[in-house]
Amino acid sequence: MTLTSSPDGAAGATLDAGLEQAPPSRRARSVARRVAGRLVGAVVVLWGAATVAFLAQVALPGDRATIIFNTRAGQPIERTAQELAAVNAQYGLQHPVLVQYLDYLAGLLHGDLGRSYQQYRPVTQILGEQIGLTIVLTLAAIALAWVVMVVWVTLTAGRGPRTSAFGAAADTVTAALPHYWLGILLLLLFAQRLGWFPVISDGGPVGLVLPALTLAVPLAGFMGQATRTEFERALEQPFVVSARTRGSGDLGVRLRHVLRHSALPAVTLSGWALGATISGAVVVESVFTRRGIGSVLVGAVNSQDLPIVTGVVVLVAALYVVANLVVDLVHHLLDPRTETS
C-alpha cells in the first residue's frame, strides 16, 4: 500500500510485506495526540459538570437569599432588604448571573467549591473532613467486587448448560439487590445475630467488611454479566482451540487466554463503577452508621443546602473523569488493538 505521509517529511519506515507500522517517532506523536485528546475531553466533561452544578444552584425556585437566610434561622418567613443585603454580599448574589458563573469557575480552579448555605463554611472543608472514609470504602468495595467476580465467572462460565445458567442467574439476582436491603440483611445476620462484626462501624478494618461486601456483591453481579458474556464468547474462539491443541488444559486456557479478553468490558465498566459505588456508599454508610459524606449529603439535601450537594456532584464527576482516564490506560495495556481516537 502506498502511504501518503503528512507534510512534515517522508515516512522513514521500511515497509515489510503488509506491515503497517509507522516509525517510533511518528507513533509516539500519535500516542501523544490521543492522550491530549483524552485530556481535552476530560476537561470538557468537568467544565460541563461544573456548569450543570452552577445551573442547579441558580435554578433553586424562589429567591436564593431568602432561602439561605431562612435555612440558617430556621424560620420560613419574609425577610427585610437589609437582612437580605448581608446574605447577598456573603454569597455574591447581587452580581449578574454571568459574573457569578465566572466567579464559580474561577473558584473551582482554586479548589473552592463554594460555601454551605447552612453553615457558611467552605464546602471543601466540610467534605474534606468526611470524604476519606468514603473513598476507602469505595475502593475496598471495587477491589472486592473484582476478586469475587473473576473467581465466580472463571469457574462457572461456559461449563454445561446447568452450571452456566446457574451462574448467570446468580449474576442477575445479585445485581438487582438494593444496597440498603442487602446491607440490613448482612447487618442483622452477621453483626447482630452472630456478632462477628461490630453493629456500628468504628472506622477500623473489621468494620469495613460488611459495608464493603454490601457494595461489592451487587457490583460483582453486574460486572459479572458483561464478563460472563465475553468469557463465553471468547471460549468459542479458534485461538482457544489452538491453545488446547498445544496441550493446555481447560483451566489453563481460561486463566491465560480467556480471562484477559473477558476482563475488557469489566475494565470499561470500572470507570462508571467508581461513581456508582460512591453514591451507593451514601446509602450504605447510612445503614451501617458509618462516618463519611453520606450523612453530610443527606442532611444537605434535606435542608436544600445546594453548595454541598453540587460540591459532592462536581467532586464525584472529577473522580469519575480521572477514573475513566486510568481505565482507558489499563484497557489499552490489556488490548492495544483499539485505536479509538
Add this chain to the structure above:
Amino acid sequence: MTTVTTAAPALARRRTRAARPWTLALALLLTAWFAVSALWPHLLAPDDPLALHLDSALAAPGPHHLLGTDEAGRDLYSRIVHGTAPSLAIGFGASLVSLALALVLGGLAALAARPVAAVVDRLVEVLFSFPSLLLALLLVALLGQSALTEAIAVGVGTAPGYARMVRGQILSVKGSPYVEAAVTLGHSRTRILRQHVLPNAVRPLVAVFALSVGQSIVWASSLSFLGLGVAPPSSEWGALLDAGRLYLTHAWWLTIVPGLVIVVLALTATTLGKHLQTSLERNDR
C-alpha cells in the same frame, strides 16, 4: 445497586441464551399478583391498611398478621398490598421520564446534523458522569420532596445511561450492511430511517423498558430509605422502609419484608424483559 446502563454490549450480541420456561411462568404469576394489588388491593387485603391495632404493635409475623405489624399496630401485609399502586406509579412514571429523555437525547446524538449531535453527545457524557443517585439527589434538593419529584428525579438520574444505549444502538444499525444495501437500492434517507433504522434500533429497547421499571422502583425506594422520598404515613414501599429503620434491631420485618418485595418486583421485571427480548429475536427466525 446498579443501573442497566451498560447492557448495550448485551444488546449487540446476536446469540441469546434461551430463557427457561418456568421462570417466565413464575414471572407472569407475580406480575398478575402485583397488577391485582395495584388495581384492586381490597381483593387481596380487605383490612384498612391504616387501621391501628395498638395492642399488637410490633408483632412478629404470625397467624393474625401475616407479615407482622409496625409500631402503631398497622398490619404490614395490608400496607404492602395497598402500597403497590403508589410504588408502581412512581416506578412507571420514572421509567417513562427516563426513556423519553433517553430517546430524545440518544436519538439526537445519533441522527442529528453533525454539530448538534456532537453537542448532545457531550451533554449526555457530562450527565453520565454523575451517578444516578447523586443526580436524583440534586433534583430532590432543588424541587423538594414529593412523589412527583421522586419520579422525575429518578427518571432524570437514570436517563443518561439509557441515552447512551439508544445512541449506540442507532449508530450500530445506521452502519449496518442492510442499511447500506437500502442506499444502493436508491431509497431516501427518510424511508431508510422509517423502514430500517428506527424499528431495528428501538426493538431491543422494549425489553430495556421492562427492566427499567424494576430499576426505577429500586432507586426510588433508595431515596425514600434516605428519608428523601414521599412523606409517611404513605404505604409506598420506600416509605415503609424509612419508617421501619428505627425499629431495625427488634422488628426486622418492617424493613426486610418491604425490601424483599421490592427485590422480587425488580427480578420479575428483569425476567419479563429477558423473555420479551428472546421472544422478539425468535420471531425474526
Add this chain to the structure above:
Amino acid sequence: MSRTEDVLADATPTLTTTPAAQAGTDQRAGAGPAGVPRFRVAGLGVGFTRAGTQRQVVEDLSFDLFPGQCVAIVGESGSGKSVTARTLVGLTGAGSTVTAQTLEFEGRDVRRFSGRDWLRTRGAKIGFVLQDALVSLDPLRPVGAEIDEALRLHGWGSRHSRARKVVELLDSVGVPSPRLRAAQRSGELSGGLRQRALIASALALDPDVVIADEPTTALDVTVQAQVLDLLAQTKRRGVSILLISHDLSVVARLADQILVMRGGRVVERGTAQQVLTDPQHDYTRALIAAVPGEHTRGTRLVPPVDGAEPAPVPAPRAAPAEPVLEARGLVKRFPVAGGLRRTAVDDVSFALHRGRTLGIVGESGSGKSTTARLVLALTAPDAGEVTLLGEAWSTVPEPRRRARRSSIAVVQQDPLSSFDPRWDVERILLDSLPAGHGDRAVRARRVRELLEQVGLGEEVLPRSPLRLSGGQRQRVAIARALGSEPSVLVLDEAVSALDVSVQAQVLDLLADLQERLGLSYLFISHDLGVIHHVSDEVLVMKDGRVVERGSADDVFLRPREAYTQELVGSLPRLADARRDTTTTTLTSTTGETR
C-alpha cells in the same frame, strides 16, 4: 478391515507404473506402506447430541497415516472433515459420541487416553494448524508468547532458552526479523507471516504428525503457495500430514492419498493421481468439474442432470458495444492511525461495455472493494470520476443521483448481513421494486418472476433468510439486485463464501442471466480461477493500482507484468500438482524412520 486393505492395494500398483520426475532431496522418512502407520483409523463414527436429537456427523471413516505421507480429506461444508480432525486430537466437543473399530496413534488406543495422556500428546506429538491465524492466535498476546506456550506446557527448557528457541522456530518457517516479530501480535503481522507463526507454534516440539485444517483459506494466492511449500518441506523431513481442505487444487500439491467426504461418509479414496485424473464417484467428478478456471471458460460448470453434453454459454458479442460504466483516474485515500493517509485506490480507470464482464482481481488490500464502493457511489472519490450509462455519476449530488440508482445494483459476499434481520424473502424482494411499479397484484407477479429468474420456488417467500442455505441466500440477493431492472451488476466477491458446487451453480446462473437480460457485470474477486472463467476483460490490481489489463486469456496465459506472472504462477493447479505428488510416493525407504 477391508477398507484399509483397499487403500494399501490402491497405493502399490501406481508405484511401478508412473514415470518419475525429480525426487525430493532430503528424503529420510520411511514412506509408503512398508513403514508403521502413525495413525490407524478404522470405522470412525462421530455423532452429536443436541436438545435430545442425535446427529451422525461422521460415519465409517478409515485411513492410515504413514510417516512422511500426506493424507488429505476433501469435502465441502457439512462433510464432517473438520470434526474428524478435531476427533483425532480428542477435542471433538461437548455432546459428542465417538465410535470406532480402531483409533490408534503410534500403536496406542486413543479412546483409552486419559486427560493427562492427551495433554502430553497434543503439541508434543501431534501439531495442529487452524485456518486464519488472525483469530487462531490469541490476538492480545505476542505471537512469540503463543509459541513459547507450546514449549512451556511440555516443560521445555528455561525461560531464556525458550526465548531463543522461539526466534529459531520463527526463522525456520521463514519469518524475516524473527526477534522483532516474536514481540508482535497477530494483528500486526501480514496474513502470510502470521500463518507461518501459527505453523511454527504447531511445529515447536517437532511433532511426528501435523494436522492442518484449512491452513491456506483466507490467504492470498501468493502467500498460499508459500505456506504450501512450507508444509511440503515439513513433509520431506518425515512428518506425517493430515490435510483438511475444501480446495482440491491446494490438496493436490501435497497429498499422497485423498479421501473425498460428503455428508459424513467417504465417497471416494485413492492416491492423489487416481482421484484427480480418474475419479470414480459422481460427486468427485462434479467437484472437479465445478472448479472454475481457464479450461471452463465458455462452458457450464454444472453438468446437466440427464447426462447430456453441457450446453456452452454463448460467446460474447464480437462488436464492441457502448460502454455502460466508465471510471477515469479514480483516487481514494483513507486516514490511518499515526497521522498518515493510505491510498486505497490510485489512478484507476476502466470501461465496462454492454453485455460484457469485466473482472477485477487482486489480493487483499489491493483496493478492489474500495473501487466497487466508488462505482456504486457509496463513497466519493478524492479525484477522478465515474460515468454510468454515459451520464455523470460520481460527481452528481445524491438527491439527484438517487433516482438513477435503479440502473446499477450490487451483490455482496455476505448476503445475510445485507438483509434486514426482521424481513422475510417476500418483503425483501418487494422492497427492491421501484416505486410506482403498479398495484399489489403487479408487484406480486414481478416478485414471482424474479424468483423464477434465479431458480427459486415460491416456497421461499414466507421464509426468513436465516433458514435458507448459502446458495439460496445468494440467489435471493441476486433476485433483489434484479428488482429494479439494472443495466450493470457489481458482484463483489459474490461467490467467495460458497462451497465449490454451489459456487458453480451460481456462476452458471449469472451466465444465464447475462445472456437473457443483457446485463453487464463488474466482477470482483480474489479467486483467479473464477475471474478467468467469467471475465471477458480483466484488471489486475495491486496496492490500489491497475498493474495489468487485457482480455482474460491474455492476462492469465500470457501475463506481461512480473506481479501478474507471480500471481498466476502461485495458483495451485490440479494438473501440475498431480505430477509432484507421485514422486514422493516413489522414493525408496532406506532412510531413518522417524
